[in-house]
Amino acid sequence: EEKEEDVLRDLRLFLRNIVETLLVDRRFKIFSKPVDIEEVPDYMMVIKKPMDLSTLLTNIDEHKYSTIREFLADADLIWKNALEYNPDSDPLDRHIRHRACALKDRIQTFIRDGLGEDFMSLCEEIKKSR
Numbered sequence: 001e002e003k004e005e006d007v008l009r010d011l012r013l014f015l016r017n018i019v020e021t022l023l024v025d026r027r028f029k030i031f032s033k034p035v036d037i038e039e040v041p042d043y044m045m046v047i048k049k050p051m052d053l054s055t056l057l058t059n060i061d062e063h064k065y066s067t068i069r070e071f072l073a074d075a076d077l078i079w080k081n082a083l084e085y086n087p088d089s090d091p092l093d094r095h096i097r098h099r100a101c102a103l104k105d106r107i108q109t110f111i112r113d114g115l116g117e118d119f120m121s122l123c124e125e126i127k128k129s130r
């Protein structure tokens with residue numbers, strides 16, 4: 001039978017594939033690294049939990065996610081933070097929000113296409129048992 005560690009390894013492989021695909025998508029280059037605090041000194045005052053694609057990948061490798069739900073909580077921060085920090089009607093903010101919405105939809109499609117319900121609930125069950 002599939003051992004719990006095999007399920008968690010499958011989860012990491014699935015999540016790594018998602019993040020690596022996002023990292024090579026030119027639309028999402030602005031999300032690939034942490035916002036530069038030198039360049040944006042007030043960023044940490046506005047955004048309580050910064051997140052980016054490179055950090056997401058490091059978290060996967062550090063076994064920080066044992067369920068899809070935990071991964072999505074961080075992945076969704078990337079586009080939510082972008083919408084929050086860039087709310088204005090000027091063209092640059094609009095461009096960033098457009099990319100944020102594209103990222104949101106792309107992540108959702110990965111999850112819907114990539115996973116059966118049972119794999120998601122299997123990971124949740126393993127987490128409960130620990």
Ligand SMILES: O=C(C1CCC1)N1C[C@@H]2C[C@H]3C[C@@H](O)[C@@H](O)[C@]2(C1)O3
Pocket residue numbers: 030031035036039040081082085086092096
């Ligand atoms: O929110 C972001 C990133 C875009 C998605 C994440 N930033 C905040 C700054 C405002 C805007 C213009 C530049 O000042 C640049 O530094 C940032 C980076 O874009």
